[in-house]
Amino acid sequence: xxxxxxxxxxxxxxxxxxxxxxxSTTTGWAGWTAPxxxxxxxxxxxxxxxxxxxxxxxxxxxxxxxxxxxLLSSAANRLNAVAQIVAAVRDRxxxxxxLDFEPVTTGQSANFVTFVRxxxxxxxxxxxxxx
Numbered sequence: 001x002x003x004x005x006x007x008x009x010x011x012x013x014x015x016x017x018x019x020x021x022x023x024s025t026t027t028g029w030a031g032w033t034a035p036x037x038x039x040x041x042x043x044x045x046x047x048x049x050x051x052x053x054x055x056x057x058x059x060x061x062x063x064x065x066x067x068x069x070x071l072l073s074s075a076a077n078r079l080n081a082v083a084q085i086v087a088a089v090r091d092r093x094x095x096x097x098x099l100d101f102e103p104v105t106t107g108q109s110a111n112f113v114t115f116v117r118x119x120x121x122x123x124x125x126x127x128x129x130x131x
Contacts, residue, residue: 004044005098006032008054009088013070015080017055017088032092041093050095055085057101065105072104072111081115082122089123096123 009028010018019029044051059065104112
């Protein structure tokens with residue numbers, strides 16, 4: 001095994017990670033931040049196995065597609081997502097991120113590529129990307 005991919009944490013339309021729903025911590029975020037996950041991360045790293053966070057945005061229905069479109073079509077929302085993902089990975093001592101967008105909504109392919117590039121640039125340096 002080379003990589004453990006934690007599945008997963010959703011992205012909201014404003015670019016925030018979905019941490020709370022109805023006053024409670026979401027299942028995805030609770031699992032990512034749980035002491036059990038700390039044990040998984042530590043054991044994986046001891047075995048020279050990478051750990052990545054899977055961040056997801058499923059656009060299977062019209063409401064979900066609208067959320068994904070809001071995320072991808074706004075430069076500010078994309079940058080918010082980049083900052084939140086980088087922080088979540090850094091704060092857990094993880095090694096990276098896996099993006100799971102299914103499907104990328106119509107008309108958002110170029111914005112998705114921009115988002116991936118911004119995330120890649122930001123995760124390899126310490127200064128914010130404002131492009």
